[in-house]
Amino acid sequence: IKHRNIYDAIGGSDAIDRIVTLFYERVGRHPDLIPIFPDDLTETARKQRLFLTQFFGGPRLYEEDRGHPMLRRRHLPFPITPTRRDAWLHCMEEALLEANIQEPYHTVIIEKLTMTANHMMNTPD
Numbered sequence: 001i002k003h004r005n006i007y008d009a010i011g012g013s014d015a016i017d018r019i020v021t022l023f024y025e026r027v028g029r030h031p032d033l034i035p036i037f038p039d040d041l042t043e044t045a046r047k048q049r050l051f052l053t054q055f056f057g058g059p060r061l062y063e064e065d066r067g068h069p070m071l072r073r074r075h076l077p078f079p080i081t082p083t084r085r086d087a088w089l090h091c092m093e094e095a096l097l098e099a100n101i102q103e104p105y106h107t108v109i110i111e112k113l114t115m116t117a118n119h120m121m122n123t124p125d
Ligand code: HEM
Pocket: 036, 037, 038, 043, 044, 047, 048, 051, 055, 066, 071, 074, 075, 078, 080, 084, 085, 086, 088, 089, 113, 116, 117, 118, 120, 121
């Protein structure tokens, strides 16, 4: 079996587009997340597409556009509580299901994103 990265295995940019679109639809109507996100999520979604592309092993699009991710630092202006981490991961779980991302990739992606989301928390509930 040929070894592929997650990005190629799930279907490349089409899959990333589906995941990110479905994810921000949910973020935009989640009561715990609305207060810290901008009303217009277009630019947020654009950056997330670039980030997840490289995070899943695809082209280094985020770094070309934004430089080193420094994600924890970029999140410090926003109070990220355990409740908000759970909400973020819940939106992502639902987006992966609706985007029809199959196992084992679904579980691998959730595990990677859970570790990163834990690292983003910066405020108690
Ligand atoms: C940006 C919230 C976790 C990746 C943002 C922004 C907020 C936010 C409010 C700013 C949006 C904007 O101004 O456009 C959260 C919350 C999280 C979380 C509540 C819960 C734990 C994550 C995780 C990742 C991630 C796990 C990556 C896997 C990003 C990226 C940006 C961003 C790439 C754009 C950074 C930039 O270039 O400006 N996030 N985030 N976030 N988030 Fe998160």
